[in-house]
Amino acid sequence: xxxxxxxxxxxxxxxxxxxxxxxxxxxxxxxxxxxxxxxxxxxxxxxxxxxxxxxxxxxxxxxxxxxxxxxxxxxxxxxxxxxxxxxxxxxxxxxxxxxxxxxxxxxxxxxxxxxxxxxxxxxxxxxxxxxxxxxxxxxxxxxxxxxxxxxxxxxxxxxxxxxxxxxxxxxxxxxxxxxxxxxxxxxxxxxxxxxxxxxxxxxxxxxxxxxxxxxxxxxxxxxxxxxxxxxxx
Amino acid sequence: xxxxxxxxxxxxxxxxxxxxxxxxxxxxxxxxxxxxxxxxxxxxxxxxxxxxxxxxxxxxxxxxxxxxxxxxxxxxxxxxxxxxxxxxxxxxxxxxxxxxxxxxxxxxxxxxxxxxxxxxxxxxxxxxxxxxxxxxxxxxxxxxxxxxxxxxxxxxxxxxxxxxxxxxxxxxxxxxxxxxxxxxxxxxxxxxxxxxxxxxxxxxxxxxxxxxxxxxxxxxxxxxxxxxxxxxxxxxxxxxxxxxxxxxxxxxxxxxxxxxxxxxxxxxxxxxxxxxxxxxxxxxxxxxxxxxxxxxxxxxxxxxxxxxxxxxxxxxxxxxxxxxxxxxxxxxxxxxxxxxxxxxxxxxxxxxxxxxxxxxxxxxxxxxxxxxxxxxxxxxxxxxxxxxxxxxxxxxxxxxxxxxxxxxxxxxxxxxxxxxxxxxxxxxxxxxxxxxxxxxxxxxxxxxxxxxxxxxxxxxxxxxxxxxxxxxxxxxxxxxxxxxxxxxxxxxxxxxxxxxxxxxxxxxxxxxxxxxxxxxxxxxxxxxxxxxxxxxxxxxxxxxxxxxxxxxxxxxxxxxxxxxxxxxxxxxxxxxxxxxxxxxxxxxxxxxxxxxxxxxxxxxxxxxxxxxxxxxxxxxxxxxxxxxx
Ligand SMILES: Nc1ncnc2c1ncn2[C@@H]1O[C@H](COP(=O)(O)OP(=O)(O)O)[C@@H](O)[C@H]1O
Ligand SMILES: [Mg+2]
Numbered sequence: 134x135x136x137x138x139x140x141x142x143x144x145x146x147x148x149x150x151x152x153x154x155x156x157x158x159x160x161x162x163x164x165x166x167x168x169x170x171x172x173x174x175x176x177x178x179x180x181x182x183x184x185x186x187x188x189x190x191x192x193x194x195x196x197x198x199x200x201x202x203x204x205x206x207x208x209x210x211x212x213x214x215x216x217x218x219x220x221x222x223x224x225x226x227x228x229x230x231x232x233x234x235x236x237x238x239x240x241x242x243x244x245x246x247x248x249x250x251x252x253x254x255x256x257x258x259x260x261x262x263x264x265x266x267x268x269x270x271x272x273x274x275x276x277x278x279x280x281x282x283x284x285x286x287x288x289x290x291x292x293x294x295x296x297x298x299x300x301x302x303x304x305x306x307x308x309x310x311x312x313x314x315x316x317x318x319x320x321x322x323x324x325x326x327x328x329x330x331x332x333x334x335x336x337x338x339x340x341x342x343x344x345x346x347x348x349x350x351x352x353x354x355x356x357x358x359x360x361x362x363x364x365x366x
Numbered sequence: 367x368x369x370x371x372x373x374x375x376x377x378x379x380x381x382x383x384x385x386x387x388x389x390x391x392x393x394x395x396x397x398x399x400x401x402x403x404x405x406x407x408x409x410x411x412x413x414x415x416x417x418x419x420x421x422x423x424x425x426x427x428x429x430x431x432x433x434x435x436x437x438x439x440x441x442x443x444x445x446x447x448x449x450x451x452x453x454x455x456x457x458x459x460x461x462x463x464x465x466x467x468x469x470x471x472x473x474x475x476x477x478x479x480x481x482x483x484x485x486x487x488x489x490x491x492x493x494x495x496x497x498x499x500x501x502x503x504x505x506x507x508x509x510x511x512x513x514x515x516x517x518x519x520x521x522x523x524x525x526x527x528x529x530x531x532x533x534x535x536x537x538x539x540x541x542x543x544x545x546x547x548x549x550x551x552x553x554x555x556x557x558x559x560x561x562x563x564x565x566x567x568x569x570x571x572x573x574x575x576x577x578x579x580x581x582x583x584x585x586x587x588x589x590x591x592x593x594x595x596x597x598x599x600x601x602x603x604x605x606x607x608x609x610x611x612x613x614x615x616x617x618x619x620x621x622x623x624x625x626x627x628x629x630x631x632x633x634x635x636x637x638x639x640x641x642x643x644x645x646x647x648x649x650x651x652x653x654x655x656x657x658x659x660x661x662x663x664x665x666x667x668x669x670x671x672x673x674x675x676x677x678x679x680x681x682x683x684x685x686x687x688x689x690x691x692x693x694x695x696x697x698x699x700x701x702x703x704x705x706x707x708x709x710x711x712x713x714x715x716x717x718x719x720x721x722x723x724x725x726x727x728x729x730x731x732x733x734x735x736x737x738x739x740x741x742x743x744x745x746x747x748x749x750x751x752x753x754x755x756x757x758x759x760x761x762x763x764x765x766x767x768x769x770x771x772x773x774x775x776x777x778x779x780x781x782x783x784x785x786x787x788x789x790x791x792x793x794x795x796x797x798x799x800x801x802x803x804x805x806x807x808x809x810x811x812x813x814x815x816x817x818x819x820x821x822x823x824x825x826x827x828x829x830x831x832x833x834x835x836x837x838x839x840x841x842x843x844x845x846x847x848x849x850x851x852x853x854x855x856x857x858x859x860x861x862x863x864x865x866x867x868x869x870x871x872x873x874x875x876x877x878x879x880x881x882x883x884x885x886x887x888x889x890x891x892x893x894x895x896x897x898x899x900x901x902x903x904x905x906x907x908x909x910x911x912x913x914x915x916x917x918x919x920x921x922x923x924x925x926x927x928x929x930x931x932x933x934x935x936x937x938x939x940x941x942x943x944x945x946x947x948x949x950x951x952x953x954x955x956x957x958x959x960x961x962x963x964x965x966x967x968x969x970x971x972x973x974x975x976x977x978x979x980x981x982x983x984x985x986x987x988x989x990x991x992x993x994x995x
Contacts, residue, residue: 181552207554219549221542223667231535232542233553283554 134159134318135180135211135287140189140199142179142342149175150342153189157287157320162313164333164350165322166364172342173322174216177289180320181213182206194286210238212285216292216322218276222265226256229264229275233282241286242315249278252308270301277308287318294328306331326364330354338363370505372628377504379617379624381513384520385582386616388575389593390600391527391609392568398544398607399564402455403463403794405470408593409477410569414443414576415585416485419492422580429496436577443573444566451565456558457974463793464740468930469973471923474590475966481587483960492580512581519578523571524613531609540564544607572597591919595805599649602798603656605666614664619649647809650802654787657799661791682736682867682937684859689938700844704837714836718908720948721840721847725901727928727944728851732894734926735934736858737887738870739789742797743804744925746784747895749917750777751902753811756824756912761817766830770907774899780807781895789887801919808917823913827906843904850897855937857893866890931972933982 135157142150150172157163167173178184180191182203191199198206207213221229230249237243250257253274259267264275273293280288290309294302309319309332323329329336329350336353338346346359353359393407421435450473458466498515501508531537539560543550551557576589600619604611626648629641644651662668685693700717707713730744755773758764764772784803788796811818818824833839857863868876869883876883906912915921924947932943950968954961976983 183548183552203548203552204554204556207552213552215549215552219546221545221549223545224538224542228538228541231538232550232555235554279553 134161134194135320136190136192137176137180138190138192140176140179140186140191142175142184142186144175144184148342150179150186153179153339153342153344155320155337155344155347157318159318160313160316161335162309162319162321162333164329164336165320165339166324166326166329166336166353167322167339168324168364171339173339174291175342176339177213177215177291177320177322180206180289181211183213207283208235210241210284210286212280212283212288214276214280214288214290214293216295218272220264220267220272220275220279223263225261225263226267226275227260229279230282233279235283238284238286241284242317243284244278244281249281252281252311253278253304270297270304273297273301273305274308277305281312285317287320288312290319290321292322292324294323294325302328324364326353326360370507373505374507374509375624375628376621377509377517378513378627379621380517380520382620382623383613383617384516385575385579386596386600386620387520387613388523388571388578390597390604390616391523391612392571392575393597394601394604394607394609394612395527395540395571396565396568397601397794399540399547400455400459400561401463401547402459402466402470402565404565404568405467405594406450406473406477406590407568407572407597408590408595409474410443410447410572411576411593411597412481412585412587412589413446413477414439414573415492415580415583415589416481416490416576417442417573418577418580419485419490419585422492426493427496432493432495436574436580439577440570440574443576444570447569448562448566450569451562454970455565456561459561461973464734464926464930464934465973468927468969471927472966472969472973474594475962475969478587478590479960479963479966485585487587489584489586491584494581516578520613520616523574524609527609536563595801595919596649598798598801599653601663602795603653603663605663606794608663608665608667611663611665619652622652623648643813646813647806650805650809653802654799654806657791657795657802658787661795663795682858682863682935685937697848704840711836714840716949716952718836718840718843718904719952720945721843722901722905722908723924723928723944723948724941725847725850725904726898727925727932727940728854729894729898729901730925731929731932731934731940732854732858732897733887733890734929735939736863736867736870737890737894738792738867739800739887739891740793740797740926741788741800741922742926743800743802743919743922744894744898745917745919745921746800746804746807747777747781747898748902748905748921749804749807749811749912749914750780750895751899752906752912752916753818753824753902754899755903755906756827757817759827760824766828766833766907770903773903773906774896777899777902778892778896781892781899785888785891785895789884789891801922804917804919804922808914808919811917812914818914821914823911824906825911827910827912829907833907839908843908846900846904850900851941854893854897858937862886862889927969931969933985936982936985939982 137153137155140150140153141148153176155165165173165176175184179186182198182201186199189199190197193206193209193211196209198209221232224232227246230246255271256274256278264272267275277290277293293305306328309321312319321329321333333350335349337344338359340363345363346353389411393404396402396404418435418439421438422432425431426435454469458469495512498511501510502514531541539550539555543557543560547557600612600615603619604615623645626641626644631638631640631642656664703717704714726748730741733739733741751774754776755769758769758772759766784800788799791799812821814820829839833842865876865881865886868881869886873883902916905916928943928947929940930943931947932939932941950965954964958964
């Protein structure tokens with residue numbers, strides 16, 4: 134479904150990603166683990182086109198996308214949920230969703246307000262609430278819901294558990310599993326191994342912009358050394 | 367003052383508010399979404415009034431014909447906006463803010479000459495609106511029917527815009543893009559299309575504002591700069607990107623203006639103070655007060671930090687050996703000029719102008735490039751220097767040498783005062799506050815007849831005996847210009863300059879390592895203002911006459927063009943740019959009626975082909991050669 138091959142990315146002169154390769158198959162939840170500053174968000178941005186990779190290939194459903202504009206990539210059915218959430222604070226919940234809305238896409242679930250309200254009951258209760266007057270957890274739900282309105286086949290989910298209350302983290306995990314059951318592929322970035330273990334099938338570990346580990350979630354949980362070396366703080 | 371007079375002025379204010387709102391709202395809309403500060407907005411307004419004039423001349427006799435012409439004119443201007451967006455702006459959305467300004471300013475020049483070619487230099491007053499030619503009586507006073515109609519049109523347009531922004535998908539996308547356009551793109555919205563539509567809508571509104579103004583004031587070639595000045599003020603006071611803010615600001619400014627007229631002249635402490643004179647400057651006073659009190663305007667919101675990951679600027683390099691040799695060679699040529707140039711006395715005169723321009727531009731570059739403060743009102747300090755010298759000589763009977771030496775102190779004082787307010791702001795807001803102060807200075811020079819000579823200015827400012835020869839004055843100018851420029855460069859390459867650039871690039875970090883960014887920027891402002899004042903004083907004695915136009919916004923813009931033409935990222939940029947600009951203006955303007963348009967086209971080419979400016983591009987070319995060799 135989604136495949137990165139030897140991606141290099143820069144901010145100005147700073148070489149941030151080197152030879153990053155990874156793959157997400159249909160229906161899979163894959164987690165990209167790494168400490169703060171390891172390059173997880175940059176990887177996500179390189180996929181959606183907000184950072185243009187200097188070298189390497191990104192393939193999504195057979196199409197080469199590394200040089201495409203973000204909006205074109207999004208229209209292929211690749212959804213992006215940024216770490217900073219970036220919801221539109223002046224817009225209501227419904228308006229935020231409207232911005233993300235795209236036409237239905239064959240072969241993937243189609244989302245509307247009713248379905249969103251079922252996935253995130255909290256949002257269902259506040260259709261007219263401006264984005265700026267929501268709690269962090271509600272904003273996190275909104276940013277995911279907004280991306281879902283584009284009916285994506287695959288979602289890039291950048292640290293959804295960061296900075297939200299434990300009860301919301303549980304809801305996020307449930308939502309991810311629900312999306313997976315509907316056949317949406319997910320690339321998740323995380324620092325939190327426990328959260329990842331709850332939802333992911335496979336894992337990559339990134340450190341200093343390089344992939345250091347790749348394997349199934351079970352393999353990672355058995356590999357205390359990798360955990361210690363790349364994830365412990 | 368009677369109640370009826372006050373009421374009529376209040377209604378006048380409402381009509382004025384409608385006009386101002388229509389003029390400005392499109393600018394705010396465009397800025398909100400595209401982050402382009404469209405200098406050409408006033409030109410679209412001007413074209414609206416001209417096109418409506420031509421249309422009403424043909425079909426405007428009937429009610430339907432008149433209003434049809436207004437709508438058609440607005441649509442035509444909107445279409446023009448769409449074309450401009452597709453051909454030009456699309457290419458420069460990622461360019462530095464200043465380049466966008468320069469490009470849209472080039473459009474101003476081109477539009478001005480296009481209007482001159484099509485409609486000629488005369489003022490053209492359109493027919494009055496059929497059915498609304500008369501006046502209604504309000505408390506025994508006559509009030510024009512058309513103005514009454516305008517009072518309703520402004521809020522009606524506001525209502526229509528409001529409906530669109532809140533009830534349509536297009537409107538929701540506009541509001542979302544105003545907050546975070548990159549995210550809108552990442553959600554699958556084609557920004558290119560959205561930007562084109564918004565630009566078209568914004569220019570359409572400007573055209574509508576112009577077309578509606580047709581029966582009230584004659585179409586003329588000065589409306590572009592007048593329009594953009596007013597529009598900027600309204601947008602900045604209201605908060606950039608805020609549409610209700612634009613309405614509120616238009617209302618406040620128009621009503622205060624009307625109130626000033628209603629009050630007229632009052633006697634306080636034995637003085638006559640004419641409030642109606644304030645109308646020329648009241649909007650800038652309002653803007654200055656609002657920006658000092660609310661730096662983002664009345665209803666402005668902090669915009670999401672620009673996420674353009676543009677490359678970091680390379681540090682300023684001290685001149686290398688080759689550059690120094692080149693510099694000395696130029697200096698020798700300049701020293702020889704009066705000797706060689708005896709056959710062409712005009713060369714010396716032109717060279718004085720060029721040197722003054724170089725000093726002016728170098729001082730602007732000092733705060734703009736390394737300081738990161740884009741002043742739109744640098745002419746204020748030029749003018750203060752010129753008037754300082756002039757007043758010291760005429761009002762205080764000082765000898766010319768003393769006046770020349772002390773005149774710049776007035777510019778220094780102005781920079782000290784204005785800078786203290788300006789450096790608190792940044793970006794467009796700072797630019798607008800500098801513009802406001804410059805307009806205030808201009809209007810004082812223009813209106814304080816007893817002291818400044820009003821619009822006639824000060825005449826008879828001749829240099830002392832020993833400087834009477836053009837060649838002698840030339841050497842003086844050369845010495846002060848070279849000295850001034852070298853002084854500024856020296857400061858930029860000293861720790862002061864590094865601190866200044868640190869403050870520009872990362873104010874928070876600079877503060878954290880103990881650099882007081884505010885003080886550095888303020889000092890830089892004062893230094894630049896003082897050096898600019900020297901240029902102004904030199905200018906005064908080189909011409910013998912000064913008038914308020916030395917402070918005019920046109921001069922401030924010339925300075926910007928010079929700096930950008932040369933390239934803002936190099937030390938030599940402003941020198942090259944000022945010389946080139948002044949020479950071009952002199953050479954082309956005398957030969958070619960449409961020199962403005964020619965300059966505009968040249969600027970557009972420059973922006974597209976040499977985005978680093980002339981000096982910057984040459985430098986990069988040389989460096990490439992070096993790398994290749
Ligand atoms: N806009 C930026 N400009 C320059 N450097 C950046 C920028 N964003 C991130 N970085 C740097 O890139 C590296 C990777 O950052 P990021 O991808 O955000 O890591 P993560 O998401 O894993 O925490 C970090 O060293 C960070 O400092
Ligand atoms: Mg991150």
